[in-house]
Amino acid sequence: MIRVAIDGPAGVGKSSTSKALARHFSFAYLDTGAMYRACAWWCLANGIDLDAEQVDEREVTEMVGELFTGDHFDITVDPDDSRVLIDGRDISDEIRSAEVSSHVSKVSGVIPVRHVLIAAQRAVMAREAAADSFSGGRGVVAEGRDITTVVAPDAEVRVLMTAREEVRQARRSGQSVASAVGADDVAARDKADAKVTSFMTAADGVVTLDNSDMDFDQTLDALIKLVDDAI
Ligand code: C5P
Numbered sequence: 001m002i003r004v005a006i007d008g009p010a011g012v013g014k015s016s017t018s019k020a021l022a023r024h025f026s027f028a029y030l031d032t033g034a035m036y037r038a039c040a041w042w043c044l045a046n047g048i049d050l051d052a053e054q055v056d057e058r059e060v061t062e063m064v065g066e067l068f069t070g071d072h073f074d075i076t077v078d079p080d081d082s083r084v085l086i087d088g089r090d091i092s093d094e095i096r097s098a099e100v101s102s103h104v105s106k107v108s109g110v111i112p113v114r115h116v117l118i119a120a121q122r123a124v125m126a127r128e129a130a131a132d133s134f135s136g137g138r139g140v141v142a143e144g145r146d147i148t149t150v151v152a153p154d155a156e157v158r159v160l161m162t163a164r165e166e167v168r169q170a171r172r173s174g175q176s177v178a179s180a181v182g183a184d185d186v187a188a189r190d191k192a193d194a195k196v197t198s199f200m201t202a203a204d205g206v207v208t209l210d211n212s213d214m215d216f217d218q219t220l221d222a223l224i225k226l227v228d229d230a231i
Helices: 014-025 032-045 057-067 098-108 111-129 147-151 167-178 186-193 216-230
Strands: 002-007 028-031 073-074 084-086 141-145 155-163 207-210
Touching: 002 014, 002 111, 002 147, 002 216, 014 028, 014 141, 014 147, 014 216, 028 032, 028 073, 028 111, 032 057, 032 073, 032 084, 032 098, 032 111, 032 141, 057 111, 098 111, 111 141, 111 147, 141 147, 147 155, 155 216, 167 186, 207 216
Parallel strands: 002 141, 002 155, 028 141, 155 207
Antiparallel strands: 073 084
């Protein structure tokens, strides 16, 4: 059983390489950012004011608590088809909108919200690492901002992916153009996110992978080698 924890800032290529890594080993794939995005989407859909400089933390916490009570929320862990569903409605595309991207840090900055999501993420990782899971029980790749440090500090493989800011900005705008998801102020989001999570420097025992001068395949190869070494 292998758990792979991958953290890093926005635009470093975590999602695409993590998915490819999971596919390579037939592991499950957990996109924790999608969970925070779903919470922001849910708050916006329910009329919560996320534009305020200081959001109403109690209101946001209650709203997210409601989402994670019962079976309202679902996230699939197939790296070829990772979807987010609320009450059966597929919101996987909507959570990538500029509207959600620009508000998500307001929600992820609320500490009780993080506690709810961290517990949910640990449960998914434990389930997927268990014997009769989606992938045949061999492992799970989880990516985000606090996986190596908080969600799964005991993961068998822990990686911090980094790249120079201008490289990340270029990758993100390339993605936006290609998928027409709209502008995403990566630098502003990282700045806000860095107040509550530590993903700019590697914690003890975490391998740093700076892919500024690496292409997709080279990054994937480096990740595959790290997992191979742990198996
Ligand atoms: O990874 P992605 O860019 O989709 O993440 C969206 C947002 O979710 C981040 O900007 C951050 O605010 C939040 N996030 C987090 N902790 C994680 C993953 C994402 O706070 N583990």
